Amino acid sequence: MSSTEFRNALGAFTTGVCLITVNDGESGSLALTANSFSSLSLDPPLVLWNIQNDSDCFREYTECAHFGISILCADQQALSGCYARKDNHRIVEDDFLSDSYGAPLLKRAVARFSCKLVQLVEAGDHHIVIGEVMAFDAHDESPLLFSRGSYDQLASRTD
Numbered sequence: 546m547s548s549t550e551f552r553n554a555l556g557a558f559t560t561g562v563c564l565i566t567v568n569d570g571e572s573g574s575l576a577l578t579a580n581s582f583s584s585l586s587l588d589p590p591l592v593l594w595n596i597q598n599d600s601d602c603f604r605e606y607t608e609c610a611h612f613g614i615s616i617l618c619a620d621q622q623a624l625s626g627c628y629a630r631k632d633n634h635r636i637v638e639d640d641f642l643s644d645s646y647g648a649p650l651l652k653r654a655v656a657r658f659s660c661k662l663v664q665l666v667e668a669g670d671h672h673i674v675i676g677e678v679m680a681f682d683a684h685d686e687s688p689l690l691f692s693r694g695s696y697d698q699l700a701s702r703t704d
Contacts, residue, residue, distance in 0.1 A: 558692075562579075564578060565594055566649040567609045572602070645680070654686070662674065663675050663677050
C-alpha cells in the first residue's frame, strides 16, 4: 500500500481546522494546527486529536495538564498556515487570551474548548490525545475547512 495514495484518499474527507494550544513551563505558550480534532463522548464531555510521534512539540502536548482547542473561522487561513510549520509554534500574544486553566485560546473562533488531558493512546506514528472539556463557548462564525490538501469554506449557510 502506498502511504502517499492512502494519505490522498484520507484527504477526501473534509474537516474543520483548529489550533491546539498549551502553556508549557519551559517552552511558553504554543499553538499547533490540527484537523484531527473530533468529539468522543457527551457524558463525560470528551474530545480527541492526534499528534505525530516526531512532532517538534510532542513533549509539551503530551505532558501538559490542560490544553485549549480553537476552531478556526473561514478567514483565518493565515493563522492555520503559521502554526502548521515546524518550529513555529510560539503564539502571537495579541491573538489569544488565557482560559481559567492557563491555556491560550484564540480571541475569535468558531468555538473554543478548555480541556484537561485525561489519556494518551499510542497508535502507529501518532498518539491520540483525549481531553475532558472543562469549559467551552461557540460563536456564529463560518468555519475554515480543509479538503484534498487545500483550504475551503462553506458555499452558503442556512440559518
